[in-house]
Amino acid sequence: MLLEGKNAIIYGAGTVGTAVASSFVKEGARVFLAGRTMATLEDARERVGGQVEVAQVDATDEQQVNAHADAVATKAGSIDISMNVISDTDVQGTPMIEMTLDDYIRPVITAVSSKFLTSCAAARHMIKQKSGVILALGGSVERNPSMHDYNFGGIQVTFDAVESMRRQLSVELGRYGIRVVSLRTSGLVESIPADYANRDMILSSIIDQTLTGLPATPQDVGNVAAFAASDWARTITGTEINMTCGTAID
Template sequence: MLLENKTAIIYGAGGAIGGAVARTFAREGANVFLSGRTLSKVERVAEEIRAAGGTAEAFQVDALDERAVEDHVAKVFATTGRLDVSFNGITAVPQPGTQGIPIANLSVDAFVAPITLYLRSHFLTARAAAWRMAEQGSGVLLMNTPEPARLGAGLVGGMGPAWAAMEAFNRNLSAEFGARGVRAVCIRSTGMPETETIDIVFELHAQAMRIPREQFQGFIESLTHRKRSSKVSEVAEVAAFLASDRGSGMTGTVANLTGGLIVD
């Protein structure tokens, strides 16, 4: 198993991406500590993992709350004596009012909301994990960024800048902690129809373009080489590989899962 005996924290574990990553990590032998703002959603994922023979604990943690994040990481570290992987899969930004609107028509607050929220959360979770990983001499920080982080796209407001900033933050983390055994990697995907938020996003963009939602999705997928969106399972499987010792050569970079939408 790729992650046998490793300790992993997954933020946003009640969502489609975080839940898939949690299940995959557990399948690969990790002891997973799941967190999210809605405990019932996180607990359902933990119950599925335990029913499948894995080890999982669920916690209510707001990944935008500095004290909550610090207390949770301290508790996990005290319980297990180590922290090997931190995956932040939060989707805390409300999409209506921030996407599907020309930049010039956005308020300042609407534009900066995703930048502030995403970076705050990723800073808090990475900081809490990184120094503990550095002390033990190993660890992996993982985050997921959609394709507007690299690809110029209209009507995404502050989302594109926020995701691009996350990728820059990832490189900075690697530069500062890499020599102490801590790796930092982004997983860049396309929008995934399996997630709860993508229907809202696609609908907002379709309305702005005055086309059906299915037509907008088809247009985006037509730009990829595979003519389809990334799958949640693909993100989870790559996350498990990157978190494992087999991915030890990768840090300060982006794993490109856009299916050719972005060609590196």
């Protein structure tokens, strides 16, 4: 198994977090699943099974994040993997000039704050053990010209900010044997709520711009995350793994 003996913290118990937790457990990891809503966490634990422990943690609260990471490190003996997949609470499908500042900037603040806090909390323990992997969903879509006409709101700025953080972290932490990797998708159909505004437009954008017509699923993210967190990917850091099904061709 790819992750046997590894201890992983996953922030976010929604569709993606549950899929990642499932893949990690199948590959032998002990998973500590953290999120804001206990009912969601309990549901995720039941669906995943295996070595999963849950804790109510607000990933944007510094004290809660640090206390939880310290508790995991003490209980498990190490933090080998940290992955943040909480919702960015973004609004898409509305032209930028018609958006409120709050709607535009909220995903940037949420993503940067939570990924800063969770990454730093894990890294402080990883530095001591001279190893570890920090993963996040991210990746810019700006290299695909067809995406420029779409009304992304603040999510594009969010992705760019997360990628900038990934580059900085990978350089600063590499000397300690810590890898930092982003998983880049073209969007996840399953993660868009049925009642989300402009849902049909977003779905069409995600699906139509892939080369295969089959965008990544949450389970795909989980499987690739398990690989990226394993020693099989030990040479991969400071970069993104392209899971866009051809939406972004480098």
